Amino acid sequence: MLMTAATLLSRITGLLRTWAMAFALGNTLIASAYNVANNMPNIIFELVAGGILTAAFLPLYLTLKEQEGQARSDTYASNLLNITFLVLSCISIICIVGAPYAVATQTFSAQSPEVSAVAIVLFRIFAIQILLYGLGGIFSIILNAHRKYFLTSVAPTLNNIVVIAAFVTYSIVASRDAQLALIILGVGTTLGVFVQYVIQIPALIRVKFKWSATLSLRDQALRDSFRIALPTVLYILGTLLAFSCRNSFSLMCTESGPATIAYARIWYQLPYGVIIVSITAPLFTELSSLAARGKLIKLRRLLCQSLSVMLALIIPCAALIIALSSPLISLFRAGAFNASDVAGVSSLLSIWVISLPLYAITMYMYQVYASIKKFFLYALICTLGMIVQCVLYGVLCKPEILGLYGIAVSDIVYYTLSALILIGLLRKKVGAFLLMPLVKTAIKMLVASVIGAGIAYLAARGFALLFPGKISIGIGALELICCGIVGLAIIALLGKWMRVSEIDYAANMLKRLKKRFAR
Structure with missing residues (x-):
């Protein structure tokens, strides 16, 4: 019952979040730039956290836990966390530095350069979400493996509440300082993702998950995860291509x-x-x-x-x-x-x-x-x-x-x-x-x-x-x-x-x- 209520609450606050975006940004080039900049981190969340980790990480984590004990499964999860942190940190930094090129993949058909300019500013802030979604996805899967579903279900609601507050703040500040309002919007949206996953850390401690500084590409379980995940990577690339073209060709019609x-x-x-x-x-x-x-x-x-x-x-x-x-x-x-x-x-x-x-x-x-x-x-x-x-x-x-x-x-x-x-x-x-x-x-x-x-x-x-x-x-x-x-x-x-x-x-x-x- 609690999980059902948490999921329903997440959907309701998701609608309120969209309403807040409509209230603050309308159907304008700022709203388009916001969605273009937020597109890539969101796709990674939906497909990597919901796809790769569920298909590749969860079954192996449970198998190791049952057959070799929690210490072995925690070592495997720690290894994956550490590698994910290093890889996604590099990707986030590359995206921050190369933001114009990343945004160009979403706006190559745009008639107005203003959408790209605003999207670049926001994407430099949103890029850190790529790291947060990757690590947070592993947090959620570990909790689900221990049959702790409530917190992972209610966490998106906290994200939505923080982002709603960011939209409201933007609408107040925008008339006085448009650049500051844009930064508040970017930081607030990223802060929502941070809150969504940091709130799960105490639950990880309660299930006695023990992180270690393990870092090895020779772990057979890790190799099995990569092998299982390969088809999902193909699907992710295709989905990113489709979303990028959808955004870009829609800008060929109108900046909104x-x-x-x-x-x-x-x-x-x-x-x-x-x-x-x-x-x-x-x-x-x-x-x-x-x-x-x-x-x-x-x-x-x-x-x-x-x-x-x-x-x-x-x-x-x-x-x-x-x-x-x-x-x-x-x-x-x-x-x-x-x-x-x-x-x-x-x-x-x-x-x-x-x-x-x-x-x-x-x-x-x-x-x-x-x-x-x-x-x-x-x-x-x-x-x-x-x-x-x-x-x-x-x-x-x-x-x-x-x-x-x-x-x-x-x-x-x-x-x-x-x-x-x-x-x-x-x-x-x-x-x-x-x-x-x-x-x-x-x-x-x-x-x-x-x-x-x-x-x-x-x-x-x-x-x-x-x-x-x-x-x-x-x-x-x-x-x-x-x-x-x-x-x-x-x-x-x-x-x-x-x-x-x-x-x-x-x-x-x-x-x-x-x-x-x-x-």
């Missing part, structure tokens, strides 16, 4: 491109992060166990069930986001974020979110391929797909073609191809599993979602007539709640009427959450 993407992306990823991850994350252990025991029939059955449930939940979310994109983005309507910003971001979101179900499938395949020990194949397919994705960015994002909407269309193409190819190859690796039940569920939920979201959209238009020309947080929240409930209720009723069994799973999940918070 990266900021528009960041505001839209918070709602694009929220359903996946809150709903889908909570379903698929526990499945990784089960899938790995079934694959290790050669129980392929049960594995195929679990795959079909999990994919069906995932689509039954994510398709309605995507449809409702399309219908209610304007009230969703109007929640950021305060301070420097004006009515025209709401229109620009919501229009991008309404197209981009079409790819959300396919994005969810592609991300789930990450866990599936890792569980059957075929992650290199996953990384190769996705990396090749990302190269195509980047080419599409360059072609479609030209102002005379699709402009910023080229980002959304390119992602729709990429995630469609990735999902289809990955599922097709998976059937060859684990044996053919039935796709018709999956397709039927998707079609039924798509029909129900189109009808429910359509009614929600009409209801939202009614709000627009009641409050003509008024876009505010209060009206947006009221519109979102009323129209969202109506749309969701209609989708659920239609799903039940069409006998979509996965609807019952969603209802049971909500009941379990209600019981947890009622205790």
Whole structure:
């Protein structure tokens, strides 16, 4: 219960953090520069801390702990910590010195040099986050290995609170001293990352983790970690390329491109992060166990069930986001974020979110391929797909073609191809599993979602007539709640009427959450 509450609190403060950014920076070149500068450390956090360490470090740490004792596992972890410190310290210093070149990888198509200039100032401060994320990721994995999950779940909330304070301070100082306000913003954001991980050190002491000055590349466990991590490195490079091209080609359209993407992306990823991850994350252990025991029939059955449930939940979310994109983005309507910003971001979101179900499938395949020990194949397919994705960015994002909407269309193409190819190859690796039940569920939920979201959209238009020309947080929240409930209720009723069994799973999940918070 505590872990669930901590995760939910982290998501809520994450939204408040984005609201604070909108309030302080708006949809401006400063906001774009901030997101460009913060892009590389954030990608390292999401993929290295969440990918390499989970896939390569955690299993070996647990194996050593069980087979050779905690002293051996602590030596291994210390060795990895020390090497990580040295390598990432060098990378951070190189990034500080070579900040113009690092920023250029994100802004090579920018029409305005001002975005690059501001991003360079911020990136020189943010570069230290690369070291903090690397070390902190190892701290979190050690605590998780000792089954200490609460602090690692609540720590991002502390990060968000510090960054929110930095945005508020920036908005106060900016009118008096713009350069000082920029430095405060950079230091405050980096301080948030520092607080997120330093708060975990007392917990490391409580689990009796003993750091040592070990430094050896000959450690066999370390070599095994590097070998396991190699496919993930390929995937990280492809993802960095995709993010860099996305930022750069969005700047070819407008200097507010990266900021528009960041505001839209918070709602694009929220359903996946809150709903889908909570379903698929526990499945990784089960899938790995079934694959290790050669129980392929049960594995195929679990795959079909999990994919069906995932689509039954994510398709309605995507449809409702399309219908209610304007009230969703109007929640950021305060301070420097004006009515025209709401229109620009919501229009991008309404197209981009079409790819959300396919994005969810592609991300789930990450866990599936890792569980059957075929992650290199996953990384190769996705990396090749990302190269195509980047080419599409360059072609479609030209102002005379699709402009910023080229980002959304390119992602729709990429995630469609990735999902289809990955599922097709998976059937060859684990044996053919039935796709018709999956397709039927998707079609039924798509029909129900189109009808429910359509009614929600009409209801939202009614709000627009009641409050003509008024876009505010209060009206947006009221519109979102009323129209969202109506749309969701209609989708659920239609799903039940069409006998979509996965609807019952969603209802049971909500009941379990209600019981947890009622205790």
